[in-house]
Amino acid sequence: MTDSAFNATGVQWAWDSTSLKNAEKCPRYYQYVNIEGWVSHNSSVHLWFGSIYASSLELFHELMAKGSDREDAIREVVRFALIESWDHERDDEGNRIPDTGAPPEFDHNTKNRFTLIRSIVWYFEQFKDEFFSTYIKADGTPAVEHSFRVEVDDSLLFCGHIDRLCLDPQGELFVHDQKTTGSTISPYYFNQFKPDTQFSMYTFATKMIYSAPVKGVIIDAAQIAVGFTRFGRAPTYRTDDELNEWYDETLILIEQMYGYHDRDFYPRNPASCNNYGGCVFREVCSRPLGVRPNFLEGSFTKREPWNPLKQR
Amino acid sequence: MSNDQIDLNELFLRDPLSYSDADIDRIVAEHRDRRTRFNLGDTKAGSAKPRVPKALQGLNDDILNMEVKL
Numbered sequence: 001m002t003d004s005a006f007n008a009t010g011v012q013w014a015w016d017s018t019s020l021k022n023a024e025k026c027p028r029y030y031q032y033v034n035i036e037g038w039v040s041h042n043s044s045v046h047l048w049f050g051s052i053y054a055s056s057l058e059l060f061h062e063l064m065a066k067g068s069d070r071e072d073a074i075r076e077v078v079r080f081a082l083i084e085s086w087d088h089e090r091d092d093e094g095n096r097i098p099d100t101g102a103p104p105e106f107d108h109n110t111k112n113r114f115t116l117i118r119s120i121v122w123y124f125e126q127f128k129d130e131f132f133s134t135y136i137k138a139d140g141t142p143a144v145e146h147s148f149r150v151e152v153d154d155s156l157l158f159c160g161h162i163d164r165l166c167l168d169p170q171g172e173l174f175v176h177d178q179k180t181t182g183s184t185i186s187p188y189y190f191n192q193f194k195p196d197t198q199f200s201m202y203t204f205a206t207k208m209i210y211s212a213p214v215k216g217v218i219i220d221a222a223q224i225a226v227g228f229t230r231f232g233r234a235p236t237y238r239t240d241d242e243l244n245e246w247y248d249e250t251l252i253l254i255e256q257m258y259g260y261h262d263r264d265f266y267p268r269n270p271a272s273c274n275n276y277g278g279c280v281f282r283e284v285c286s287r288p289l290g291v292r293p294n295f296l297e298g299s300f301t302k303r304e305p306w307n308p309l310k311q312r
Numbered sequence: 313m314s315n316d317q318i319d320l321n322e323l324f325l326r327d328p329l330s331y332s333d334a335d336i337d338r339i340v341a342e343h344r345d346r347r348t349r350f351n352l353g354d355t356k357a358g359s360a361k362p363r364v365p366k367a368l369q370g371l372n373d374d375i376l377n378m379e380v381k382l
Contacts, residue, residue, distance in 0.1 A: 074340060075333060075336045075337060075340065078336050078339060078340055079328065079331060079336050082328035082331065082336075082339075083328045083329060086327065086328050088327075088329070096329060098327060098329045098330065099327050099329075099330075100327075101327075112360070113324070114324065114360040115358075115360070117339065117343065118343050118346070118358050121339075121340050121343035121344060121347070122343065122347050122358070125344060125347050225358075226356075226359055227350075227355055227356040227357065227358045227359040228350050228355065228357070228358040229358065
């Protein structure tokens with residue numbers, strides 16, 4: 001059974017970067033998503049695509065770190081992605097039943113099964129001359145698909161999942177992360193990652209876990225378009241001062257969320273409503289109070305709230 | 313649509329649990345070829361929908377209209 005990220009009084013004690021970013025965006029957004037579990041009907045294709053894409057690349061690095069031939073690894077990764085992107089019926093033990101099911105259908109013109117496989121194969125062509133090596137942990141296993149939990153002050157837990165730890169040719173340690181986007185990859189695109197809670201947390205956590213001078217994060221970004229996938233790679237660095245500042249800000253942010261919980265009221269942050277094409281809840285928040293539940297029910301699905309402690 | 317494209321589309325519709333190593337290699341090779349063509353300037357090389365040559369665009373409509381008239 002998965003642990004709950006919320007304690008008996010209903011406040012969140014285990015925080016991942018998704019939870020923190022939601023709280024940063026808007027307390028009301030955090031309430032809708034992290035506490036009440038509302039999910040936009042359109043969010044699933046991005047999670048589906050991004051999850052299989054990242055898992056596929058993680059598998060590749062794991063196979064290579066274990067000594068696999070590159071072409072064999074690519075074949076196994078593509079096979080993995082093709083299977084993961086097919087919704088088989090399952091038997092009582094959860095095993096896929098051959099000759100059943102079909103690919104999921106999403107009403108999205110760029111993110112689909114075809115572009116997923118294309119993006120994976122094109123990624124391996126783009127980064128054929130890989131000069132980052134996977135970090136091998138003390139127990140001899142490659143540092144890929146690494147879930148972390150780090151206890152910090154105030155009985156809080158920072159948790160998350162790192163795609164991969166890698167070493168550059170100079171032996172410097174970095175977190176390696178994958179992003180997919182519909183935007184053009186440019187220096188402007190990479191600017192959004194500093195300051196950024198996800199990569200500050202990853203750098204912070206890996207420094208604590210490995211007691212090593214982790215420099216920051218190498219970001220591989222993939223622009224998914226109808227007729228192509230284009231790639232970019234850039235680092236984002238974090239100094240100790242910057243991590244300390246992020247840590248202090250994060251504890252204050254969490255304290256604010258506790259305050260809203262105690263008041264049983266999470267205010268809206270109108271300054272965030274129009275960011276990145278507009279908040280998904282903008283239509284809800286713009287309605288009179290009395291009718292908002294109807295708009296939530298009509299446009300969103302209620303699921304189990306996002307759980308940072310759920311093992312991937 | 314070329315025979316290779318038809319075959320790949322049909323392959324993509326099959327249960328992936330049934331794929332042989334050769335099937336996977338074909339899919340990988342096809343996507344690598346598309347990337348090569350994209351890098352050479354064919355900006356639609358990676359599209360799932362093959363382009364209809366200009367000479368053939370509208371041809372189907374003409375044929376349909378002829379059939380209706382007949």
